[in-house]
Amino acid sequence: MPSTIELTNIEQSFELADSTITLFSGLDLSIEQGQSYAIVGPSGSGKSSLLMLMSGLEKPTNGIGELFDGGKVRPLEQLRSDVGFIFQQFHLLPELTALNNVALPLKLRGDKQALQKAKAWLDKVGLAHRADHKPTELSGGEQQRVAIARALVFEPRFIFADEPTGNLDQQSATDITNLLFDCCTQGNAALVIVTHSETLAAKAQHIYSLANGRLTNTATVDREAMPC
Secondary structure (H helix, E strand, O other), X not given: OOOEEEEEEEEEEEEEOOEEEEEEEEEEEEEEOOOEEEEEOOOOOOHHHHHHHXXXXXXXXXXXXXXXXOOEEEEHHHHHHHEEEEOOOOOOOOOOOHHHHHHXXXXXXXXXXXXXXXXXXXXXXXXXXXXXXXXXXXXXXXXXXXXXXXXXXXXXXXXXXXXXXXXXXXXXXXXXXXXXXXXXXXXXXXXXXXXXXXXXXXXXXXXXXXXXOEEEEEEEOOOOOOOO
């Protein structure tokens, strides 16, 4: 049975200049392993905050976030070891080579095969020949490929991507989009993407719009016809 993230009656708000700003409230959402999701909406609507909540990296102001996993129910904070997160800003360590940037999450987990696995993932993203180059020696598209390899090297069950093509040219954006969905398919992972790109969003099985504090399902494609 696939693992599922369940958000129930979620609210997220923050204090600003003696007033409370509510990004969204009464929000319900299910994210199932093996499915792809896109979240679109205007800037400032809370899309990135929602991504952080469902990944367990932040807590909601109100509501419940849970992971249903093999008949067990766990808080989302326990999901972190199963999460791969990809940001619009690549967040690569400038002093490390591409290879060592990718290997870092595995090294932090004490994996003795970190470098071998990192090499394999650089090959998957088409950058085996750039393994010894540092981020400043790579193009934007290449840096994003390294960031994707780093996020996926430990084979997470849930992949979260925040505007992953926002800083890329059209060809690089297309390549990164295809790469993300291919990785989702091969690893049977859930893929959740926040994006302004209609082209990117259209590739997902489930498309949601977040606007005016409300989340609306605007499209769903049959999973048998379009598996992630």
